[in-house]
Amino acid sequence: MGREEDAKLVESCLKGDEKAYRTLVEKYQRRIYTIAFGILRNQEDAMDVTQDAFVKVHRNLARFQGTSSFYTWLYRIVVNLCIDRKRRAKKAINVDYDDSISHQEQPHQTGPTLASVSIAGPAKELARKELREKMQLALDKLSPDHRQILVLREVEGLPYEEIAEILEIAKGTVMSRLFHARTKFKQAISRYLNH
Amino acid sequence: MECSEVKQHLPAYFDGELSADLAETVKSALSNCPDCQQELEELSVLSELARDGFTSPVEDVDFSGFSDKVMARIKEEATESAVEGIKVERQQEDKESLLDTITNFFGELLRFERPMAAFAAAALVVLMVVGLQNSDVEGDIAGPQTSPVASTPQSTSPQNVANKTESLPQKTTTIPQSAPKAIAKKKNRRQRALEESAGSRDMAAIESSRAPAGVRIDLDQDKGRPAIVWHVDVDTEDAPN
Numbered sequence: 001m002g003r004e005e006d007a008k009l010v011e012s013c014l015k016g017d018e019k020a021y022r023t024l025v026e027k028y029q030r031r032i033y034t035i036a037f038g039i040l041r042n043q044e045d046a047m048d049v050t051q052d053a054f055v056k057v058h059r060n061l062a063r064f065q066g067t068s069s070f071y072t073w074l075y076r077i078v079v080n081l082c083i084d085r086k087r088r089a090k091k092a093i094n095v096d097y098d099d100s101i102s103h104q105e106q107p108h109q110t111g112p113t114l115a116s117v118s119i120a121g122p123a124k125e126l127a128r129k130e131l132r133e134k135m136q137l138a139l140d141k142l143s144p145d146h147r148q149i150l151v152l153r154e155v156e157g158l159p160y161e162e163i164a165e166i167l168e169i170a171k172g173t174v175m176s177r178l179f180h181a182r183t184k185f186k187q188a189i190s191r192y193l194n195h
Numbered sequence: 196m197e198c199s200e201v202k203q204h205l206p207a208y209f210d211g212e213l214s215a216d217l218a219e220t221v222k223s224a225l226s227n228c229p230d231c232q233q234e235l236e237e238l239s240v241l242s243e244l245a246r247d248g249f250t251s252p253v254e255d256v257d258f259s260g261f262s263d264k265v266m267a268r269i270k271e272e273a274t275e276s277a278v279e280g281i282k283v284e285r286q287q288e289d290k291e292s293l294l295d296t297i298t299n300f301f302g303e304l305l306r307f308e309r310p311m312a313a314f315a316a317a318a319l320v321v322l323m324v325v326g327l328q329n330s331d332v333e334g335d336i337a338g339p340q341t342s343p344v345a346s347t348p349q350s351t352s353p354q355n356v357a358n359k360t361e362s363l364p365q366k367t368t369t370i371p372q373s374a375p376k377a378i379a380k381k382k383n384r385r386q387r388a389l390e391e392s393a394g395s396r397d398m399a400a401i402e403s404s405r406a407p408a409g410v411r412i413d414l415d416q417d418k419g420r421p422a423i424v425w426h427v428d429v430d431t432e433d434a435p436n
Contacts, residue, residue, distance in 0.1 A: 038249040135248035154245040
Protein backbone atom coordinates (compact mmCIF):
# COMPACT_ATOMS: atom_id res chain seq x y z
CA MET A 1 0.00 0.00 0.00
CA GLY A 2 1.64 3.20 -1.10
CA ARG A 3 1.33 6.88 -0.69
CA GLU A 4 -1.65 7.24 -3.00
CA GLU A 5 -3.57 4.58 -1.15
CA ASP A 6 -2.81 6.31 2.13
CA ALA A 7 -4.11 9.55 0.68
CA LYS A 8 -7.33 7.80 -0.32
CA LEU A 9 -7.70 6.39 3.15
CA VAL A 10 -7.19 9.84 4.61
CA GLU A 11 -9.84 11.17 2.28
CA SER A 12 -12.23 8.47 3.42
CA CYS A 13 -11.46 9.31 7.04
CA LEU A 14 -12.35 12.90 6.41
CA LYS A 15 -15.69 11.74 5.06
CA GLY A 16 -16.30 9.95 8.34
CA ASP A 17 -15.14 6.47 7.45
CA GLU A 18 -13.82 5.07 10.72
CA LYS A 19 -12.64 1.88 9.12
CA ALA A 20 -10.28 3.81 6.89
CA TYR A 21 -8.49 5.32 9.84
CA ARG A 22 -8.40 1.99 11.61
CA THR A 23 -6.68 0.59 8.54
CA LEU A 24 -4.04 3.30 8.71
CA VAL A 25 -3.50 2.69 12.41
CA GLU A 26 -3.05 -1.01 11.94
CA LYS A 27 -0.73 -0.45 9.03
CA TYR A 28 1.69 1.84 10.84
CA GLN A 29 1.29 1.04 14.53
CA ARG A 30 4.37 -1.14 14.80
CA ARG A 31 6.63 1.18 12.86
CA ILE A 32 5.52 4.15 14.88
CA TYR A 33 5.96 2.22 18.08
CA THR A 34 9.47 1.26 16.96
CA ILE A 35 10.40 4.92 16.61
CA ALA A 36 8.83 5.78 19.96
CA PHE A 37 10.47 2.88 21.74
CA GLY A 38 13.78 3.57 20.01
CA ILE A 39 13.79 7.06 21.44
CA LEU A 40 12.08 6.54 24.78
CA ARG A 41 13.35 3.04 25.63
CA ASN A 42 10.29 2.34 27.71
CA GLN A 43 7.50 0.11 26.46
CA GLU A 44 4.68 1.80 28.35
CA ASP A 45 5.78 5.30 27.38
CA ALA A 46 6.32 4.21 23.80
CA MET A 47 2.84 2.71 23.65
CA ASP A 48 1.28 5.86 25.12
CA VAL A 49 3.11 8.09 22.69
CA THR A 50 2.17 5.88 19.76
CA GLN A 51 -1.45 6.11 20.75
CA ASP A 52 -1.17 9.85 21.26
CA ALA A 53 0.39 10.21 17.83
CA PHE A 54 -2.49 8.46 16.10
CA VAL A 55 -5.07 10.45 18.03
CA LYS A 56 -3.28 13.69 17.31
CA VAL A 57 -2.97 12.87 13.63
CA HIS A 58 -6.68 12.10 13.46
CA ARG A 59 -7.48 15.35 15.23
CA ASN A 60 -5.53 17.28 12.62
CA LEU A 61 -6.43 15.13 9.66
CA ALA A 62 -8.22 17.99 7.93
CA ARG A 63 -4.92 19.88 7.84
CA PHE A 64 -3.17 17.09 6.02
CA GLN A 65 -2.39 18.50 2.62
CA GLY A 66 -0.78 15.49 1.04
CA THR A 67 2.44 17.33 0.21
CA SER A 68 4.29 14.70 2.21
CA SER A 69 3.25 11.13 2.74
CA PHE A 70 0.91 10.23 5.54
CA TYR A 71 3.61 8.16 7.15
CA THR A 72 6.16 11.02 7.01
CA TRP A 73 3.64 13.22 8.73
CA LEU A 74 2.93 10.52 11.28
CA TYR A 75 6.54 9.90 12.26
CA ARG A 76 7.20 13.61 12.48
CA ILE A 77 4.44 13.80 15.01
CA VAL A 78 5.64 10.79 16.98
CA VAL A 79 9.19 12.12 17.09
CA ASN A 80 7.95 15.45 18.34
CA LEU A 81 5.79 13.76 20.94
CA CYS A 82 8.80 11.77 22.11
CA ILE A 83 10.87 14.93 22.34
CA ASP A 84 8.10 16.61 24.34
CA ARG A 85 7.79 13.67 26.66
CA LYS A 86 11.51 13.50 27.22
CA ARG A 87 11.59 17.21 27.88
CA ARG A 88 8.81 16.94 30.42
CA ALA A 89 10.26 13.92 32.11
CA LYS A 90 13.68 15.44 32.36
CA LYS A 91 15.02 14.34 35.66
CA ALA A 92 18.33 14.33 37.38
CA ILE A 93 18.54 10.66 36.55
CA ASN A 94 18.40 11.55 32.90
CA VAL A 95 22.12 11.96 32.66
CA ASP A 96 23.72 11.91 29.29
CA TYR A 97 25.52 8.66 29.68
CA ASP A 98 27.31 9.37 26.48
CA ASP A 99 29.24 12.08 28.22
CA SER A 100 30.52 9.68 30.82
CA ILE A 101 31.52 7.34 28.08
CA SER A 102 33.10 10.07 26.01
CA HIS A 103 35.32 11.07 28.89
CA GLN A 104 36.70 7.61 29.08
CA GLU A 105 39.52 6.51 26.94
CA GLN A 106 38.73 4.60 23.85
CA PRO A 107 38.06 1.01 24.85
CA HIS A 108 40.81 -1.33 23.95
CA GLN A 109 39.90 -3.40 20.99
CA THR A 110 40.85 -6.60 22.71
CA GLY A 111 37.70 -8.42 21.70
CA PRO A 112 36.05 -8.78 18.37
CA THR A 113 35.83 -5.65 16.27
CA LEU A 114 32.43 -4.51 15.11
CA ALA A 115 33.24 -5.64 11.65
CA SER A 116 33.74 -9.14 12.98
CA VAL A 117 30.49 -9.47 14.86
CA SER A 118 28.47 -10.41 11.84
CA ILE A 119 26.82 -13.48 13.15
CA ALA A 120 27.67 -16.71 11.53
CA GLY A 121 28.26 -20.29 12.51
CA PRO A 122 26.35 -22.90 14.58
CA ALA A 123 25.90 -20.69 17.62
CA LYS A 124 24.20 -18.12 15.46
CA GLU A 125 20.85 -17.95 17.24
CA LEU A 126 22.30 -17.99 20.72
CA ALA A 127 24.88 -15.40 19.80
CA ARG A 128 22.25 -13.24 18.16
CA LYS A 129 20.05 -13.36 21.24
CA GLU A 130 22.98 -12.42 23.44
CA LEU A 131 24.01 -9.72 21.03
CA ARG A 132 20.52 -8.27 21.05
CA GLU A 133 20.53 -8.08 24.81
CA LYS A 134 23.84 -6.24 24.75
CA MET A 135 22.54 -4.01 22.01
CA GLN A 136 19.65 -2.93 24.18
CA LEU A 137 22.03 -2.07 26.97
CA ALA A 138 24.14 -0.08 24.54
CA LEU A 139 21.13 1.78 23.16
CA ASP A 140 19.96 2.51 26.69
CA LYS A 141 23.28 4.21 27.30
CA LEU A 142 22.76 6.66 24.47
CA SER A 143 21.22 10.03 24.98
CA PRO A 144 17.69 10.56 23.65
CA ASP A 145 19.07 12.93 21.03
CA HIS A 146 21.44 10.27 19.74
CA ARG A 147 18.82 7.55 19.79
CA GLN A 148 16.43 9.85 18.03
CA ILE A 149 18.79 10.59 15.18
CA LEU A 150 19.87 6.98 14.93
CA VAL A 151 16.33 5.70 14.70
CA LEU A 152 15.49 8.22 12.01
CA ARG A 153 18.55 7.36 10.01
CA GLU A 154 19.06 3.65 10.63
CA VAL A 155 15.50 2.48 11.01
CA GLU A 156 13.61 4.95 8.87
CA GLY A 157 16.46 5.60 6.47
CA LEU A 158 15.62 9.27 6.23
CA PRO A 159 17.89 11.63 4.32
CA TYR A 160 19.74 14.31 6.29
CA GLU A 161 17.53 17.00 4.90
CA GLU A 162 14.38 15.43 6.27
CA ILE A 163 15.97 14.62 9.62
CA ALA A 164 16.98 18.26 9.87
CA GLU A 165 13.43 19.30 9.15
CA ILE A 166 11.89 16.96 11.70
CA LEU A 167 14.33 17.78 14.47
CA GLU A 168 14.44 21.45 13.50
CA ILE A 169 18.19 21.55 13.32
CA ALA A 170 20.66 22.43 10.59
CA LYS A 171 21.79 19.81 8.13
CA GLY A 172 25.35 20.23 9.38
CA THR A 173 24.12 19.51 12.89
CA VAL A 174 22.48 16.35 11.60
CA MET A 175 25.79 15.19 10.18
CA SER A 176 27.78 15.92 13.32
CA ARG A 177 25.11 14.54 15.65
CA LEU A 178 24.82 11.40 13.62
CA PHE A 179 28.58 11.00 13.61
CA HIS A 180 28.71 11.34 17.42
CA ALA A 181 25.73 9.05 17.88
CA ARG A 182 27.40 6.35 15.84
CA THR A 183 30.68 6.79 17.62
CA LYS A 184 29.03 6.51 21.04
CA PHE A 185 26.99 3.54 19.97
CA LYS A 186 30.11 1.88 18.66
CA GLN A 187 31.92 2.54 21.93
CA ALA A 188 29.02 1.23 23.98
CA ILE A 189 28.48 -1.89 21.93
CA SER A 190 32.21 -2.62 21.84
CA ARG A 191 32.39 -2.34 25.60
CA TYR A 192 29.52 -4.79 26.05
CA LEU A 193 30.92 -7.15 23.47
CA ASN A 194 34.20 -7.17 25.28
CA HIS A 195 32.62 -8.30 28.53
CA MET B 196 42.40 11.91 -1.75
CA GLU B 197 44.16 11.34 1.56
CA CYS B 198 43.03 8.55 3.89
CA SER B 199 42.01 10.99 6.63
CA GLU B 200 39.92 12.90 4.13
CA VAL B 201 38.28 9.71 2.91
CA LYS B 202 37.42 8.72 6.48
CA GLN B 203 35.91 12.15 7.03
CA HIS B 204 33.56 11.60 4.11
CA LEU B 205 32.77 7.97 4.91
CA PRO B 206 29.56 8.45 6.96
CA ALA B 207 28.03 10.69 4.32
CA TYR B 208 29.26 8.33 1.65
CA PHE B 209 27.67 5.42 3.46
CA ASP B 210 24.40 7.34 3.87
CA GLY B 211 24.39 8.31 0.21
CA GLU B 212 24.58 12.00 0.99
CA LEU B 213 27.62 12.90 -1.06
CA SER B 214 27.44 14.46 -4.45
CA ALA B 215 27.99 12.10 -7.33
CA ASP B 216 31.47 13.47 -8.06
CA LEU B 217 32.65 13.31 -4.48
CA ALA B 218 31.13 9.88 -4.01
CA GLU B 219 33.06 8.67 -7.03
CA THR B 220 36.30 10.09 -5.66
CA VAL B 221 35.76 8.42 -2.28
CA LYS B 222 34.87 5.16 -3.95
CA SER B 223 38.10 5.09 -5.93
CA ALA B 224 40.11 6.07 -2.85
CA LEU B 225 38.52 3.24 -0.87
CA SER B 226 39.72 0.63 -3.30
CA ASN B 227 43.27 1.55 -2.44
CA CYS B 228 42.86 1.72 1.35
CA PRO B 229 42.06 -1.44 3.41
CA ASP B 230 41.82 0.63 6.58
CA CYS B 231 39.16 2.85 5.07
CA GLN B 232 37.38 -0.24 3.76
CA GLN B 233 37.24 -1.72 7.26
CA GLU B 234 35.86 1.49 8.62
CA LEU B 235 33.15 1.49 5.99
CA GLU B 236 32.31 -2.11 6.89
CA GLU B 237 32.08 -1.13 10.54
CA LEU B 238 29.64 1.61 9.63
CA SER B 239 27.54 -0.95 7.83
CA VAL B 240 27.59 -3.39 10.76
CA LEU B 241 26.87 -0.63 13.20
CA SER B 242 23.90 0.45 11.15
CA GLU B 243 22.61 -3.10 11.01
CA LEU B 244 23.06 -3.52 14.75
CA ALA B 245 21.32 -0.27 15.46
CA ARG B 246 18.42 -1.17 13.21
CA ASP B 247 18.19 -4.57 14.79
CA GLY B 248 18.54 -3.06 18.23
CA PHE B 249 15.68 -0.71 17.60
CA THR B 250 13.35 -3.13 15.86
CA SER B 251 13.93 -6.41 17.69
CA PRO B 252 12.22 -5.44 20.97
CA VAL B 253 9.17 -4.41 19.01
CA GLU B 254 8.79 -7.69 17.16
CA ASP B 255 7.15 -9.40 20.11
CA VAL B 256 4.93 -6.51 21.12
CA ASP B 257 1.28 -7.44 20.95
CA PHE B 258 -0.74 -4.85 19.10
CA SER B 259 -4.06 -6.63 19.32
CA GLY B 260 -6.68 -4.15 20.45
CA PHE B 261 -4.40 -1.21 19.88
CA SER B 262 -6.45 0.21 17.04
CA ASP B 263 -9.60 -0.27 19.16
CA LYS B 264 -8.05 1.84 21.89
CA VAL B 265 -7.06 4.53 19.43
CA MET B 266 -10.53 4.61 17.89
CA ALA B 267 -12.13 4.67 21.35
CA ARG B 268 -9.97 7.63 22.31
CA ILE B 269 -10.86 9.41 19.11
CA LYS B 270 -14.56 8.87 19.81
CA GLU B 271 -14.13 9.96 23.40
CA GLU B 272 -12.35 13.08 22.26
CA ALA B 273 -15.08 13.77 19.73
CA THR B 274 -17.72 13.39 22.43
CA GLU B 275 -15.80 15.64 24.78
CA SER B 276 -15.39 18.28 22.14
CA ALA B 277 -19.08 17.99 21.31
CA VAL B 278 -19.96 18.43 24.98
CA GLU B 279 -17.56 21.33 25.16
CA GLY B 280 -19.20 22.75 22.09
CA ILE B 281 -22.63 22.44 23.69
CA LYS B 282 -21.32 24.04 26.87
CA VAL B 283 -19.86 26.93 24.93
CA GLU B 284 -23.07 27.24 22.97
CA ARG B 285 -25.10 27.28 26.18
CA GLN B 286 -22.78 29.82 27.70
CA GLN B 287 -23.20 31.93 24.62
CA GLU B 288 -26.93 31.46 24.77
CA ASP B 289 -26.92 32.41 28.44
CA LYS B 290 -24.88 35.44 27.62
CA GLU B 291 -27.22 36.23 24.79
CA SER B 292 -30.28 35.69 26.91
CA LEU B 293 -28.83 37.88 29.63
CA LEU B 294 -28.01 40.43 27.03
CA ASP B 295 -31.51 40.05 25.63
CA THR B 296 -32.95 40.48 29.07
CA ILE B 297 -30.96 43.62 29.64
CA THR B 298 -31.77 44.90 26.19
CA ASN B 299 -35.43 44.08 26.64
CA PHE B 300 -35.44 45.75 29.99
CA PHE B 301 -34.00 48.91 28.58
CA GLY B 302 -36.16 48.50 25.53
CA GLU B 303 -39.22 48.34 27.69
CA LEU B 304 -37.97 51.23 29.67
CA LEU B 305 -37.38 53.17 26.53
CA ARG B 306 -40.75 52.20 25.17
CA PHE B 307 -42.25 53.28 28.44
CA GLU B 308 -40.17 56.34 28.65
CA ARG B 309 -42.19 58.46 26.29
CA PRO B 310 -45.62 57.56 27.57
CA MET B 311 -44.33 57.86 31.07
CA ALA B 312 -42.80 61.16 30.33
CA ALA B 313 -45.93 62.24 28.57
CA PHE B 314 -47.99 61.02 31.46
CA ALA B 315 -45.71 62.73 33.93
CA ALA B 316 -45.83 65.92 31.94
CA ALA B 317 -49.59 65.69 31.63
CA ALA B 318 -49.94 65.00 35.29
CA LEU B 319 -47.70 67.92 36.09
CA VAL B 320 -49.69 70.18 33.86
CA VAL B 321 -52.92 68.99 35.39
CA LEU B 322 -51.54 69.44 38.86
CA MET B 323 -50.28 72.85 37.97
CA VAL B 324 -53.60 73.83 36.48
CA VAL B 325 -55.55 72.45 39.35
CA GLY B 326 -53.07 73.84 41.83
CA LEU B 327 -53.20 77.23 40.25
CA GLN B 328 -56.91 77.11 40.05
CA ASN B 329 -56.96 76.12 43.64
CA SER B 330 -54.55 78.82 44.49
CA ASP B 331 -56.69 81.17 42.48
CA VAL B 332 -59.75 80.08 44.30
CA GLU B 333 -57.86 79.89 47.53
CA GLY B 334 -56.63 83.33 46.83
CA ASP B 335 -60.20 84.33 46.44
CA ILE B 336 -61.02 82.46 49.50
CA ALA B 337 -58.11 83.94 51.34
CA GLY B 338 -59.33 87.40 50.76
CA PRO B 339 -58.95 90.42 48.56
CA GLN B 340 -55.27 90.81 49.21
CA THR B 341 -54.43 87.53 47.63
CA SER B 342 -57.14 87.30 45.08
CA PRO B 343 -56.11 87.62 41.47
CA VAL B 344 -57.31 90.20 39.12
CA ALA B 345 -60.95 89.85 38.37
CA SER B 346 -61.46 86.66 36.59
CA THR B 347 -64.23 87.56 34.31
CA PRO B 348 -66.43 90.46 33.65
CA GLN B 349 -69.40 88.38 34.53
CA SER B 350 -68.12 87.46 37.91
CA THR B 351 -68.72 90.86 39.25
CA SER B 352 -70.70 89.77 42.21
CA PRO B 353 -71.20 86.77 44.39
CA GLN B 354 -74.71 86.67 43.30
CA ASN B 355 -73.69 86.27 39.68
CA VAL B 356 -71.35 83.54 40.62
CA ALA B 357 -74.03 81.76 42.46
CA ASN B 358 -76.38 82.13 39.57
CA LYS B 359 -73.87 80.71 37.15
CA THR B 360 -73.19 77.87 39.43
CA GLU B 361 -76.80 76.96 39.53
CA SER B 362 -77.18 77.26 35.80
CA LEU B 363 -74.17 74.99 35.01
CA PRO B 364 -73.96 72.52 37.83
CA GLN B 365 -72.33 69.85 35.78
CA LYS B 366 -69.08 71.73 35.30
CA THR B 367 -68.34 72.94 38.72
CA THR B 368 -65.87 72.33 41.35
CA THR B 369 -66.13 72.72 45.01
CA ILE B 370 -63.64 74.55 47.04
CA PRO B 371 -63.54 73.05 50.42
CA GLN B 372 -63.64 75.37 53.34
CA SER B 373 -60.76 73.62 54.88
CA ALA B 374 -58.44 74.18 51.91
CA PRO B 375 -55.01 74.83 53.22
CA LYS B 376 -53.92 78.39 53.26
CA ALA B 377 -50.59 77.28 52.00
CA ILE B 378 -52.06 76.97 48.56
CA ALA B 379 -52.89 80.61 48.64
CA LYS B 380 -49.30 81.38 49.40
CA LYS B 381 -48.25 79.69 46.22
CA LYS B 382 -49.60 82.52 44.25
CA ASN B 383 -46.69 83.77 42.30
CA ARG B 384 -45.27 87.12 41.75
CA ARG B 385 -46.93 87.42 38.41
CA GLN B 386 -50.26 87.21 40.04
CA ARG B 387 -49.23 89.94 42.39
CA ALA B 388 -47.86 91.96 39.55
CA LEU B 389 -51.04 91.48 37.66
CA GLU B 390 -52.96 92.56 40.65
CA GLU B 391 -50.88 95.62 40.89
CA SER B 392 -50.99 96.31 37.17
CA ALA B 393 -54.68 95.88 37.14
CA GLY B 394 -54.74 98.96 39.22
CA SER B 395 -57.71 100.65 40.53
CA ARG B 396 -59.75 100.22 37.38
CA ASP B 397 -60.02 96.54 38.16
CA MET B 398 -60.59 96.97 41.79
CA ALA B 399 -64.27 96.60 41.35
CA ALA B 400 -63.71 93.37 39.49
CA ILE B 401 -61.33 92.19 42.13
CA GLU B 402 -63.81 92.97 44.73
CA SER B 403 -66.48 91.26 42.79
CA SER B 404 -64.38 88.17 42.30
CA ARG B 405 -64.26 87.51 45.94
CA ALA B 406 -66.25 84.53 46.74
CA PRO B 407 -67.12 83.30 50.14
CA ALA B 408 -65.33 80.19 51.22
CA GLY B 409 -66.96 76.98 50.15
CA VAL B 410 -68.97 78.57 47.47
CA ARG B 411 -69.24 76.71 44.20
CA ILE B 412 -67.56 78.48 41.47
CA ASP B 413 -68.24 77.86 37.85
CA LEU B 414 -64.92 77.50 36.19
CA ASP B 415 -66.51 77.62 32.79
CA GLN B 416 -68.47 80.61 33.64
CA ASP B 417 -66.98 82.38 30.73
CA LYS B 418 -66.62 79.86 27.99
CA GLY B 419 -63.90 80.51 25.56
CA ARG B 420 -61.95 82.39 28.14
CA PRO B 421 -59.57 80.77 30.49
CA ALA B 422 -60.70 80.76 33.98
CA ILE B 423 -57.24 81.49 35.23
CA VAL B 424 -56.91 85.09 35.72
CA TRP B 425 -53.38 85.72 34.64
CA HIS B 426 -54.09 84.10 31.36
CA VAL B 427 -56.70 86.55 30.63
CA ASP B 428 -54.99 89.82 31.14
CA VAL B 429 -56.64 91.04 28.02
CA ASP B 430 -59.93 89.91 29.34
CA THR B 431 -59.47 91.98 32.37
CA GLU B 432 -58.77 94.89 30.16
CA ASP B 433 -61.72 94.04 28.01
CA ALA B 434 -63.80 93.57 31.02
CA PRO B 435 -66.06 96.41 31.73
CA ASN B 436 -65.00 98.49 34.61
